[in-house]
Amino acid sequence: xxxxKIFTILFLVAxxxxxxxxxxxxxxxxxxxxxxxxxxxxxxSVYDSESEFASSIKLIVDRKINEGLKEKxxxxxxxxxxxxxxxxxxLLNKNTYVLWLLPLLLFLFGGAMIFKKLxxxx
Amino acid sequence: MKNKFSLFVVVIFxxxxxxxxxxGLNIPNNYTPKVNEKKxxxxxxxxxxxxxxxxxxxxxFEENTFYVVNIWASWCVPCRTEHPLLMQLSENQLIKLxxxxxxxxxxxxxxxxxxxxxPYSRILIDKDGTLGVEFGAYGVPETFLIDKNKKIxxxxxxxxxxxxxxxxxxxxx
Numbered sequence: 001x002x003x004x005k006i007f008t009i010l011f012l013v014a015x016x017x018x019x020x021x022x023x024x025x026x027x028x029x030x031x032x033x034x035x036x037x038x039x040x041x042x043x044x045s046v047y048d049s050e051s052e053f054a055s056s057i058k059l060i061v062d063r064k065i066n067e068g069l070k071e072k073x074x075x076x077x078x079x080x081x082x083x084x085x086x087x088x089x090x091l092l093n094k095n096t097y098v099l100w101l102l103p104l105l106l107f108l109f110g111g112a113m114i115f116k117k118l119x120x121x122x
Numbered sequence: 123m124k125n126k127f128s129l130f131v132v133v134i135f136x137x138x139x140x141x142x143x144x145x146g147l148n149i150p151n152n153y154t155p156k157v158n159e160k161k162x163x164x165x166x167x168x169x170x171x172x173x174x175x176x177x178x179x180x181x182x183f184e185e186n187t188f189y190v191v192n193i194w195a196s197w198c199v200p201c202r203t204e205h206p207l208l209m210q211l212s213e214n215q216l217i218k219l220x221x222x223x224x225x226x227x228x229x230x231x232x233x234x235x236x237x238x239x240x241p242y243s244r245i246l247i248d249k250d251g252t253l254g255v256e257f258g259a260y261g262v263p264e265t266f267l268i269d270k271n272k273k274i275x276x277x278x279x280x281x282x283x284x285x286x287x288x289x290x291x292x293x294x295x
Binding site for chain 2: 037039040041042052053055056057059060080081082083085117
């Protein structure tokens with residue numbers, strides 16, 4: 001009877017952890033799909049799109065997650081196939097330096113102006 | 123002096139914005155992935171249309187020749203337009219045509235081939251479109267030219283035309 005109880009507990013723990021991991025995979029899948037641009041309906045993410053391309057990508061992402069690929073590896077796979085544009089979050093590279101650094105430069109410039117004004121008032 | 127400088131900065135900024143937006147108006151906002159980048163052919167396993175057996179990609183592209191991979195479907199209207207050109211291309215001994223039957227019904231695809239002829243040395247079934255993704259395709263029809271080093275050297279989005287056929291013939295010469 002004791003053995004049966006132990007087996008039941010082990011079975012429940014195993015089922016629960018499997019359920020947890022499936023849930024985690026679903027969360028990861030949604031996160032990735034929301035960050036992939038649909039190339040057919042280009043304003044939409046693959047997550048929102050019902051196009052054939054989007055449904056193929058959904059299957060591919062699902063397969064890659066089950067194969068154990070990490071989020072970055074899946075993005076890399078898609079970048080190799082379709083280019084950087086397929087991912088909504090732009091990478092930091094020579095084509096996107098202005099995009100990433102301009103807000104920072106404007107912030108610093110604005111801060112310096114305010115600082116100078118305040119100093120002048122004193 | 124200070125006012126003049128501020129005015130100058132504002133004018134420069136507005137001119138910059140004007141140039142950016144004006145240029146932006148002339149750029150099409152539909153993105154097309156690059157077509158001339160050399161890429162390795164993907165490694166995959168696919169179902170053969172005739173035998174219904176799974177076949178590995180290294181077996182499909184094992185010959186030392188040029189290959190054309192054409193993604194097609196019986197429901198795709200532009201595929202009908204380009205089919206006579208594929209038939210013409212298949213007569214060339216320097217090239218082998220591989221067909222990727224994309225998200226299609228088997229019987230319809232079979233009827234399409236029976237009615238219009240079979241230009242392909244092998245047809246693969248891509249039931250869910252994932253094989254097309256491996257090639258970097260996002261629609262149908264799309265055509266890929268693969269060289270003897272097993273690299274995708276050209277990609278043609280949409281139906282091929284006589285100009286493209288001539289271009290392929292020129293490359294494989």
